[in-house]
Amino acid sequence: MVEFQIPQATAKRLSIYYRYLQLLLDSGKDRVSSTELSEAVKVDSATIRRDFSYFGALGKRGYGYDVRNLLEFFSKQLNQDRLTNVALIGVGNLGHALLKFNFHQSNHVRISAAFDVNQDITGTIQNGIPVYPMEDMKEQLKLQQIEIVILAVPANVAQKVTDEIVEVGVRGILNFTPLRVTVPTDVRVQNVDLTNEMETLIYFLDHFGNK
Amino acid sequence: MVEFQIPQATAKRLSIYYRYLQLLLDSGKDRVSSTELSEAVKVDSATIRRDFSYFGALGKRGYGYDVRNLLEFFSKQLNQDRLTNVALIGVGNLGHALLKFNFHQSNHVRISAAFDVNQDITGTIQNGIPVYPMEDMKEQLKLQQIEIVILAVPANVAQKVTDEIVEVGVRGILNFTPLRVTVPTDVRVQNVDLTNEMETLIYFLDHFGNK
Numbered sequence: 162m163v164e165f166q167i168p169q170a171t172a173k174r175l176s177i178y179y180r181y182l183q184l185l186l187d188s189g190k191d192r193v194s195s196t197e198l199s200e201a202v203k204v205d206s207a208t209i210r211r212d213f214s215y216f217g218a219l220g221k222r223g224y225g226y227d228v229r230n231l232l233e234f235f236s237k238q239l240n241q242d243r244l245t246n247v248a249l250i251g252v253g254n255l256g257h258a259l260l261k262f263n264f265h266q267s268n269h270v271r272i273s274a275a276f277d278v279n280q281d282i283t284g285t286i287q288n289g290i291p292v293y294p295m296e297d298m299k300e301q302l303k304l305q306q307i308e309i310v311i312l313a314v315p316a317n318v319a320q321k322v323t324d325e326i327v328e329v330g331v332r333g334i335l336n337f338t339p340l341r342v343t344v345p346t347d348v349r350v351q352n353v354d355l356t357n358e359m360e361t362l363i364y365f366l367d368h369f370g371n372k
Numbered sequence: 373m374v375e376f377q378i379p380q381a382t383a384k385r386l387s388i389y390y391r392y393l394q395l396l397l398d399s400g401k402d403r404v405s406s407t408e409l410s411e412a413v414k415v416d417s418a419t420i421r422r423d424f425s426y427f428g429a430l431g432k433r434g435y436g437y438d439v440r441n442l443l444e445f446f447s448k449q450l451n452q453d454r455l456t457n458v459a460l461i462g463v464g465n466l467g468h469a470l471l472k473f474n475f476h477q478s479n480h481v482r483i484s485a486a487f488d489v490n491q492d493i494t495g496t497i498q499n500g501i502p503v504y505p506m507e508d509m510k511e512q513l514k515l516q517q518i519e520i521v522i523l524a525v526p527a528n529v530a531q532k533v534t535d536e537i538v539e540v541g542v543r544g545i546l547n548f549t550p551l552r553v554t555v556p557t558d559v560r561v562q563n564v565d566l567t568n569e570m571e572t573l574i575y576f577l578d579h580f581g582n583k
Binding site for chain 1: 571
């Protein structure tokens with residue numbers, strides 16, 4: 162286990178490496194060079210070697226990396242053998258899509274509870290997941306010991322909901338709202354801002370034609 | 373107009389600044405300090421000052437920034453006065469949510485065409501947007517001069533579809549598939565990988581408890 166803080170960028174690439182190595186193993190490949198890996202995951206091979214060196218995973222010159230070894234190693238790093246239950250708060254358009262999506266690519270994340278104000282869906286099971294009314298949110302999060310939440314509520318209630326979930330012990334938030342929520346320093350927020358991603362893409366194409 | 377290449381991280385923050393400044397103006401605020409801005413958008417104020425300096429937008433000591441000036445400036449940078457039409461390829465669960473979402477927060481991006489293989493929805497209008505069959509994709513992209521595409525197809529056809537859209541002049545791809553697609557150097561890809569975002573969040577909480 163790595164107990165020092167690795168760069169966030171390296172951590173983000175871990176699950177990308179993991180997913181690709183699994184594809185390789187499934188297709189019967191035993192080893193991979195950093196050049197092949199680089200081509201597949203679109204990360205330059207110097208970066209890959211540096212990332213791997215954080216974990217002491219070193220390839221052999223002229224041989225490359227052993228796929229099974231690497232996979233086992235990353236699997237442990239990513240805790241792929243343990244299921245993490247997360248909650249979805251806000252089952253609107255985007256929330257509903259996230260329920261259906263439900264991280265099927267990953268074996269170790271699952272939305273196990275959802276919350277919404279819409280009485281047409283509260284008290285029902287949507288895509289296998291119970292949808293509770295917002296009044297039950299704090300109680301259910303505590304009861305189910307859920308520490309990670311996907312926030313997909315309207316922006317105008319995002320901070321209020323954030324304060325409530327932090328109060329009952331949530332430590333990680335995947336934030337789909339456009340609001341940059343305020344949290345205590347021991348809570349981690351990962352923002353997924355689709356409008357921002359699109360505007361950044363357009364900005365670069367407009368100004369630099371990607372040259 | 374800025375004609376040199378600014379850092380990607382700065383570019384990504386542009387539309388976040390823009391959105392917040394618009395909120396400020398709507399609420400009747402004329403000026404803002406970098407500290408206030410920092411608190412609201414969760415970017416440290418040194419970074420904000422550095423970002424702004426790329427554009428020659430400098431606040432006055434003890435006064436801060438003029439909201440209207442900044443807004444006008446960023447609006448031009450982001451081409452907020454011009455509508456960019458983009459296409460959505462793949463109207464499955466996620467695609468459908470994106471159609472409904474349709475970047476309503478932004479005045480200058482709109483999905484104007486969608487494509488899918490599902491005959492139940494091709495030839496219909498979904499959320500105001502025509503859904504064409506995949507056979508018509510290349511022709512329609514050319515006809516409508518669409519240069520930016522949201523890719524939400526299954527991973528196993530992602531590369532094939534990418535090759536086709538690049539062939540008809542697409543220069544920017546917002547990639548929601550888990551595949552890292554291969555494109556010519558003059559095409560820009562922005563990956564939005566939800567599983568990866570979630571796994572990164574879990575990884576940090578598992579290993580470092582966000583300390």
